[in-house]
């Protein structure tokens with residue numbers, strides 16, 4: 661009788677552990693997610709930029725081209741390396757540009773951002789104006805594979821987020837302009853396998869993948 665009770669208790673413990681493992685972390689886990697802990701504005705400028713980012717998503721979810729968590733990584737990296745010269749391929753409606761502007765407002769830096777689509781550029785321009793950051797951003801319209809020739813180095817940070825099949829071309833063209841110790845970031849690298857090979861096989865570079873789905877490539881140009 662006693663033995664049967666012990667066996668039942670052991671079986672109960674084993675089954676409970678298996679169920680808990682399948683369920684994943686408990687309900688408290690969400691407290692540590694980006695979404696449950698939105699950024700807190702320190703200044704009026706930050707508040708204004710965060711307000712526009714928020715409004716953009718409410719107007720049209722598609723405007724949040726990078727997820728908020730990835731946007732926050734862009735801002736953190738830009739500000740923490742004290743970046744002053746940042747280039748972006750793929751402005752779209754200005755969502756990632758606004759995350760950069762939050763950092764550049766602190767570092768006194770500038771963003772040059774490239775896009776081929778005049779409609780999206782018009783929207784980006786409006787969003788930059790609404791956030792009051794238009795003076796730190798230059799938008800270059802046209803095919804960035806051509807207009808990239810206008811870029812001058814040294815660049816502290818580059819963000820590649822335009823045509824996926826063009827990522828390697830952007831990388832090759834921009835690499836000589838990035839300062840040693842600078843960063844090259846790329847979004848949706850899961851759709852750009854040639855780019856992933858290029859940044860992981862080059863001994864001058866070191867690359868990790870972070871952000872949503874581990875698809876934000878973060879590459880250091882070694883000193």
Ligand SMILES: C[S@@+](CC[C@H](N)C(=O)[O-])C[C@H]1O[C@@H](n2cnc3c(N)ncnc32)[C@H](O)[C@@H]1O
Pocket residue numbers: 723724725726749750751752753754755756757774775776777780802803804805821822823826
């Ligand atoms: C995914 S969206 C960029 C999203 C933006 N970085 C953000 O997070 O808000 C990609 C953009 O790349 C632009 N694009 C595609 N091919 C391009 C090219 N050859 N030259 C410049 N821009 C291009 C598109 O017009 C589109 O706006």
